[in-house]
Every structure is written in C-alpha cells, then in structure tokens.
Amino acid sequence: MPDEDGHPDVSEMELGSVMSALSDPLRRRVITELVGEGDGVERTCMSFELGVSKSTLTHHFRVLRESGLVFQVDRGNSRKVTLRRRDVNDRFPGLLDLLANEKSRKSVESDAVER
DSSP: OOOSSOOOOOGOOOEEEHHHOOOOOOHHHHHHHHHHHHHTEEEEEGGOOOOOOOOHHHHHHHHHHTTSSSSEEEEETEEEEEEEEEHHOOOOHTTHHHHHHHHHHHHHHHHHHHO
16 A cells, blocks of 8 residues: 555556656656766756646656656755665566666767767
8 A cells, every 4th residue: 555645655656657657758858867866866856847837746746756767855935755675676676777778878979960
C-alpha cells in the first residue's frame, strides 16, 4: 500500500505503471535529467522548466510519484523531487541505464545536426 504521500513500496512498483509514466516525453525528460544527476540530488519541480501550467506540472509529478519513479517531499512552499534510483534499479534492473543511453544518443544526434 502506498504511503500517505502516494509513494508505492518497491514491491508495489509495477512495470506497466512505470512504462506508462515514461511514455510521456515530458515525464521521461524529468527522469533522464535526474538520471544524469548525482545520487540523491533533490530538485524543485519548477527547475525542470517543462513549459506547462502549474496544474499540468502537478499532474506529471503525481504520475511519476505514484509509479514509484520519484520521491516527492514538501519543502516550505515548494516540492522537491528525487529519483528513487536504488528502488528502480532493484525492481527494474537496467531501466535507468536505458534512459541514460537514450539521453546520450539524443545528445550525439543533436550535435551532428548542428554541424
């Protein structure tokens, strides 16, 4: 059963929910940015600059939280988000590596287009 903030236990994380969360390009961008950060890095939801309304931003982070990909906590008047790296790696080995490789590949492709 998820905790009072909607974070599922590792054993409750389902592949379908995780893949559904990652199917949206904005949510996948959040996760790939967090994958590139150091372990345990906390960011505000607004720091991702997704270019959507506050209510849409809230929706995207709720989906990420309820799928188990991120841990979200209130810090004063903002919410901080952290990748649940260890939990995701334990439950779905290799998934975060795939996302990191996707980001690297897109970076290389974008460099090639600019030349």
